[in-house]
Every structure is written in structure tokens, then in C-alpha cells.
Amino acid sequence: MLLVRVATVSREVAATSSRSRKKAxxxxxxxxxxxxxxxxxxxxxxxxxxxxRLGVGWKTLRGPVPAADGASLSVLETDRVLTAxxxxxxxxxxxxxxxxxxxxxxxxxxxxxxFLIALLTGEVRQGALDAAAADGLAEASGxxxxxxxxxxxxxxxxxxxxxxxxxxGPGALERFRLTVGRPVLPMLAQSAASAAEAVERLGxxxxxxxxxxxxxVQVHRDGDEIRIHTRTLDDITDRLPEVVAAARELGxxxxxxxxxxxxxxxxGRPRPFQETAGRxxxxxxxxxAARAVPVSPVFFDVLHVDGRDLMDLPFTERHxxxxxxxxxPRRVRRAVVDGPGGAAEAERxxxxxxxxxxxxxxxxxxxxxxxxxxxxAGWLKVKPVHTLDLVVLAAEWGSxxxxxxxxxxxxxxxxxxxxxxxxxxxxxGMTDELLRWQTERLQELAVEQHSWGVTVRPELVVEIAxxxxxxxxxxxxxxxxxxARVLRYRxxxxxxxxxxxxxxxxxxxxxxx
DNA sequence: TTCCGACAGTGGGGTCGCAAT
DNA sequence: ATTGCGACCCCACTATCGGAA
Numbered sequence: 001m002l003l004v005r006v007a008t009v010s011r012e013v014a015a016t017s018s019r020s021r022k023k024a025x026x027x028x029x030x031x032x033x034x035x036x037x038x039x040x041x042x043x044x045x046x047x048x049x050x051x052x053r054l055g056v057g058w059k060t061l062r063g064p065v066p067a068a069d070g071a072s073l074s075v076l077e078t079d080r081v082l083t084a085x086x087x088x089x090x091x092x093x094x095x096x097x098x099x100x101x102x103x104x105x106x107x108x109x110x111x112x113x114x115f116l117i118a119l120l121t122g123e124v125r126q127g128a129l130d131a132a133a134a135d136g137l138a139e140a141s142g143x144x145x146x147x148x149x150x151x152x153x154x155x156x157x158x159x160x161x162x163x164x165x166x167x168x169g170p171g172a173l174e175r176f177r178l179t180v181g182r183p184v185l186p187m188l189a190q191s192a193a194s195a196a197e198a199v200e201r202l203g204x205x206x207x208x209x210x211x212x213x214x215x216x217v218q219v220h221r222d223g224d225e226i227r228i229h230t231r232t233l234d235d236i237t238d239r240l241p242e243v244v245a246a247a248r249e250l251g252x253x254x255x256x257x258x259x260x261x262x263x264x265x266x267x268g269r270p271r272p273f274q275e276t277a278g279r280x281x282x283x284x285x286x287x288x289a290a291r292a293v294p295v296s297p298v299f300f301d302v303l304h305v306d307g308r309d310l311m312d313l314p315f316t317e318r319h320x321x322x323x324x325x326x327x328x329p330r331r332v333r334r335a336v337v338d339g340p341g342g343a344a345e346a347e348r349x350x351x352x353x354x355x356x357x358x359x360x361x362x363x364x365x366x367x368x369x370x371x372x373x374x375x376x377a378g379w380l381k382v383k384p385v386h387t388l389d390l391v392v393l394a395a396e397w398g399s400x401x402x403x404x405x406x407x408x409x410x411x412x413x414x415x416x417x418x419x420x421x422x423x424x425x426x427x428x429g430m431t432d433e434l435l436r437w438q439t440e441r442l443q444e445l446a447v448e449q450h451s452w453g454v455t456v457r458p459e460l461v462v463e464i465a466x467x468x469x470x471x472x473x474x475x476x477x478x479x480x481x482x483x484a485r486v487l488r489y490r491x492x493x494x495x496x497x498x499x500x501x502x503x504x505x506x507x508x509x510x511x512x513x
Numbered sequence: 514t515t516c517c518g519a520c521a522g523t524g525g526g527g528t529c530g531c532a533a534t
Numbered sequence: 535a536t537t538g539c540g541a542c543c544c545c546a547c548t549a550t551c552g553g554a555a
Contacts, residue, residue: 019520019551055531057540094532094539127550131520191546215543230543274527277543281529375519400522401549408524427524428546467545470526480526483545 001037003078003108004071005029006044007115013045014126022128026136035167040079042162046133047124050079050159051086056120060097065105065113073107078116125400130158137162143170151176153185153373156233178309180222180254183229185373187258187301189362189381195350196343198363198380205338205366207315208349209300211381212332213273213359214262215280217297219247221255228261239286243297251325254306258370259299259332269357272511274470300332300362303370311370315378318370336366350382359383385465386507388413388481388499389490391420392460395442396453398427398435406439406453411464411484413477414500420458421477421501428485429465438489461490461498469504469511477501478513 009029013022026045033041043050081104088096101120105113118124128136134152138145143165151161154176164172178184192198199206217236220227226244228237237244243261250257263271263279270276275293282289302322303311310318322331333353337345350361360383368378390411398407408427412420430438445456465487472480505512 017550053541055540059539089531091532125522127521129521213544232542234542273544278528281527281543284530377518396524398523400524402523425525426546429548431548465546472526474526482526484525485546 001033001041001075002071003073003075003112003115005032006041006075007109007112010045010115010118010124010126011111013128017127019128019132022126022132023135023139026128026133027139030137030140030162030166033166035163037075038163038166039159040075042133042137043159044075044119045136046158047119047122047126047129048158049082049119051082053122054082054086054120055088056085056097056101058121060094060101061117061120063098063102065102067105067110067113068107069109071109071112073104073112078104133158134161137165141165141170143173147173149373154178154182156183156185178256178304178311180256180304181220181225181227183218183220183227183233183235184256184303184311185233186216186218186231187371187373187379188375189379190375190377192363192380192382195346195361195363195382198382199337199343199346201380202363202365202378205336206342206346207319207334207336207364207366208346209332209334209362209364210353210356210358211360211362211383212260212262212298213270214260214276214295214298217243217259217261219243219255219257219259219297219299221247221250221253221257223253224248236280239280239283239289240295241286242290242294246297246330250327250330252305254304255302255325256304257299257322257326258301258303259297261295261297263293263295270359272470297330298332299326299330300334301370302326303372311372313369314367315364315370316366354384383467386468387487388464388466388504389461389493389497390423390464391458391495391498392442392445392456392462393420393422393458394453394455395438396425402427402435404439405435406442407435408453409438409462409486411462411481412458413504414495414498415477416500416502422475423477423479423501423504424475424481424484426464426481426484426486428483430486434486434489459495461493461495463487463490469508471511471513477505479505479508479511 009025013025085100134149135145138148151173152158155161216231218229226247228240230236263276279289279293279295302318305321335349353361363380365378390413392409393412394410395406396408398405408425410422410425412422415421442456446454447457448455465485466481467483469479470482
């Protein structure tokens with residue numbers, strides 16, 4: 001198959017807002033693909049590279065390359081070049097990457113170039129990715145959409161399912177079963193404003209579990225063989241020797257466990273997320289990193305035990321197995337609440353959890369199965385929200401559906417000398433109406449136009465929600481906001497009454513520099 | 514007919530490893 | 535030794551389509 005077919009279909013998918021039309025377009029091309037093309041075409045149309053990321057980003061792709069006149073590049077030739085690109089390393093590798101990319105681009109038409117750039121940067125914004133591709137695959141193969149999605153989730157990706165389905169038909173789906181050693185997409189949680197609201201929404205008995213601010217892991221044990229995967233299924237086994245050792249101490253020979261890895265102090269209090277993340281990101285000298293910042297696994301779910309799949313069982317039953325296999329200190333603390341006092345009890349558990357230094361809680365329905373790969377309504381996370389009144393210092397032009405709108409705000413707090421210190425940026429929490437309004441308002445306040453946006457007179461006050469402070473080397477106060485989002489503008493409030501760096505630091509003494 | 518679940522898009526800060534400077 | 539890029543951790547929120555109610 002020629003690359004131009006994929007590029008054209010991607011453009012057509014992007015052009016329609018109808019999801020059923022997107023699905024039909026994807027299905028059409030899936031049917032058209034030869035068996036040899038399938039492992040490449042399927043990921044391409046889901047906006048992914050079969051090789052994963054290649055070490056090529058915007059900067060590497062910046063040089064414009066004259067486009068080819070006619071479409072001659074095949075999907076498989078493209079894939080061969082990108083496989084070669086992935087293998088490049090060592091001194092001179094950057095020049096070699098540029099050489100390979102330039103060679104590929106020079107053989108591509110303008111439309112193909114645009115698609116390749118989007119693919120390489122991971123920004124194929126066609127309004128249809130994993131879920132749409134799975135549905136398209138179902139339509140193309142005649143399999144039931146739910147069965148395809150389940151197989152994709154169990155396989156950890158679309159490509160193997162697509163190959164089997166298109167070669168053998170719907171019967172091939174039976175092969176995709178939960179397998180120890182093969183990671184499954186983890187279940188995610190929705191958000192709730194309070195523990196009481198979460199209990200209310202679940203309507204009935206619920207488990208309230210502490211939410212640890214670490215790295216999500218899925219641990220597979222097959223006898224002495226241990227594998228550890230992240231939320232995106234990356235294998236990080238080699239970075240976590242102490243977690244491997246801990247997993248060997250558990251009950252059961254063949255297990256799949258879900259949990260969090262976190263750095264704790266001697267007294268069991270959590271260290272800042274930045275320390276856990278730095279430790280788990282360290283690959284070069286694991287032994288040294290592990291001595292400096294040891295981490296612990298803490299589990300909250302189990303998907304498989306010694307030949308029995310537990311994913312479809314109610315949480316209560318899965319947790320009973322977990323308690324049998326994993327000792328208390330290696331399990332997340334929890335309380336089961338029920339009845340009229342349940343909401344209040346959940347709030348008390350949340351308060352106690354925060355007191356111990358943790359991030360919040362996850363409230364879980366007791367009767368729901370493990371919805372792998374989904375943001376299930378049976379898990380609701382609750383974290384405390386802080387707010388500040390900050391001053392807009394600048395705003396950046398948005399992209400995509402926000403083109404032509406001032407979107408990303410630079411946020412400042414007042415300083416002792418009467419100026420403002422930037423604490424971070426945010427683009428979150430804005431409705432289309434608010435984007436329109438702030439674009440107009442900020443243009444009125446603009447003192448300087450840049451290619452990236454505008455700087456403004458520091459007069460507009462905006463109420464910001466955030467999850468906490470983190471240390472920063474980038475911002476002048478030495479701290480930055482974590483997960484900042486807009487709640488509302490405070491036109492009633494002059495900038496002179498906005499919050500100060502001093503009060504912010506006082507509110508987060510543990511993080512203050 | 515209205516409601517709501519699921520997806521995709523729009524980007525945020527930090528940290529590490531690696532290559533280039 | 536420092537700097538810049540890319541990958542990958544953490545992530546919140548809104549708009550929209552289409553099936554559920």
C-alpha cells in the first residue's frame with residue numbers, strides 16, 4: 001500500500017466530526033490493507049508508530065524539505081526507514097537522524113510530509129485514535145466491537161489483534177486472554193469533589209483507599225520471574241530491584257498485581273513526588289539511585305492468581321484474594337464504609353490519610369469488575385484543591401481548535417517589591433466562551449506582541465485551582481504550581497489584592513525553598 | 514426527546530539520558 | 535561542564551457524538 005492512501009484517509013478522518021464516518025473511513029482502509037501492510041497501516045491510522053517513539057521531535061523535523069511531485073512511497077518502505085532511524089545512536093547520531101528523515105521527506109508529497117511529521121511528533125490530530133481504530137477494526141473484520149476492545153486491552157495494543165483478526169476472522173479473538181507476563185492496560189479513576197460526594201455517587205457500600213503519589217505499576221510474577229510495567233506498559237523491571245525482591249516474597253506463584261511504587265521515609269511518610277519520579281526515572285546507575293532513594297510497592301488490586309483470572313469478579317472478591325496473598329504493610333490502607341454514616345466516615349478517612357502526608361483517596365464500588373483500559377465509574381479519586389487569586393502576566397496563542405485564541409496564561413503572584421513572580425502557566429478550565437472573552441480582554445491589556453502571544457499589563461486577576469507546590473529551577477520564586485487550572489476571572493479584585501508569594505510559601509512550608 | 518458515558522484534544526511541570534557545544 | 539532535545543512520568547478540564555434512558 002502507498003503511504004498516500006494512509007495520509008489521505010487520515011485527512012478525511014480529521015475533516016469529518018461524525019464518529020461513525022471516521023470509523024467507516026478507518027474500516028475501509030483496514031479492509032484494503034494487504035496482510036504484510038497490516039502491522040504498519042493499523043498503528044499509523046491510530047496515530048502511532050509500530051516502533052514507538054524514535055528520538056525525533058519538532059527540532060529534528062524543522063528544516064523544510066522539497067516535496068516529491070508524485071506519490072511513490074510505500075507504507076513498508078516508510079516503515080523500513082523508520083526502523084533504521086530507531087536504531088541510530090552514539091556520536092554523530094543527530095546528523096544521521098536528520099539525514100534519514102530528510103531522505104524520507106524528499107520522497108514524500110506535501111500531503112504525505114504533513115502526515116509523517118504528525119506521526120513522528122505524535123500529533124496525528126484526526127479525532128480518532130485507539131478507541132476509534134478498534135471500532136474500525138471491528139467493522140472491517142465483522143467482529144463485535146466489545147470483543148475487539150477487550151482483546152486490544154488484553155494484548156496491550158491494537159497491532160497484534162488487527163493482524164490476527166484480518167488474517168483469521170473473529171474467531172482469532174479467543175486467543176487473546178489474560179496472560180501472566182503480558183501487561184494489560186490499567187483501570188483508571190474518575191474524579192469527585194469530595195469523599196462524601198464520591199460515596200453518594202457510588203450509592204451503597206464502598207471501599208475508601210489511600211491514594212499514594214508515586215508511579216503506577218503492574219507487577220507480573222511467574223515463579224521467580226518478575227516483570228514490572230508502568231501505566232503505559234513500559235517495562236521498568238530493571239530500575240526497581242527492591243520491588244522485584246518484594247514481589248518474590250508474596251504468596252502465590254503466578255500473579256498479576258496492580259499498585260503504586262513510592263519513596264517513603266523511615267517513618268512511612270511519603271517523600272515528594274519529584275523524588276519518587278527521579279528515582280524511577282534513573283536508568284544509568286540503578287544501584288546508587290536505589291541506595292539514595294529506596295522505593296516500596298504498595299498494592300491495591302489483583303487480576304490473576306495461579307491460573308484464575310479475577311478481572312471480572314467484584315472488587316470485594318478480588319480484594320479478599322489480595323489480602324490473602326499480600327501482607328498488610330504492602331497493601332494500601334483502606335476502610336469499607338456503608339449506610340447512613342458512610343459519607344462522614346469516608347471524609348474522616350480522607351482527613352486521616354492527608355494527615356499521614358498522602359495525596360488523597362480513591363473511593364471504589366465493591367461490586368464492580370476491573371475495567372482494564374477504561375476510566376471506570378466505579379473508581380472515584382478525591383484530592384484536596386487549593387486556590388489562589390493570581391495575576392495574568394502574558395498569554396500564548398493556542399493551536400488546533402484554539403487557533404486564533406489566547407489560551408495558555410502566564411500566572412504571577414505579588415512579590416515584596418511590588419512586582420510579580422511567575423508561578424507557572426495554565427490552559428485548563430476554559431470554556432469556548434471564556435476563551436473568546438479573555439482573547440479580547442487580554443488584547444486590550446497587551447503591552448507587547450510576540451510570535452508566541454502577548455505580554456499584558458498585570459491588572460487582570462484570575463482565580464486558580466491547583467493541587468500543590470513543587471520545587472522549580474525554572475521559576476523565580478523557586479516553586480511552581482502543580483496542575484493549575486482556571487476557576488473564574490475576578491474582575492472585582494484589583495491586582496494589588498492578588499495573593500503574594502509570601503503567603504503561598506507559608507501555606508506550603510514543606511516545599512518552600 | 515433528553516441525558517450522559519466515553520473519547521479526543523489542549524496543553525502544564527519535572528526528571529532523566531544523551532548528544533552537541 | 536553546560537545546554538537542548540526527546541521520552542515519559544504525573545495530570546485537569548471541556549466539547550462533542552451517539553447510544554442509553
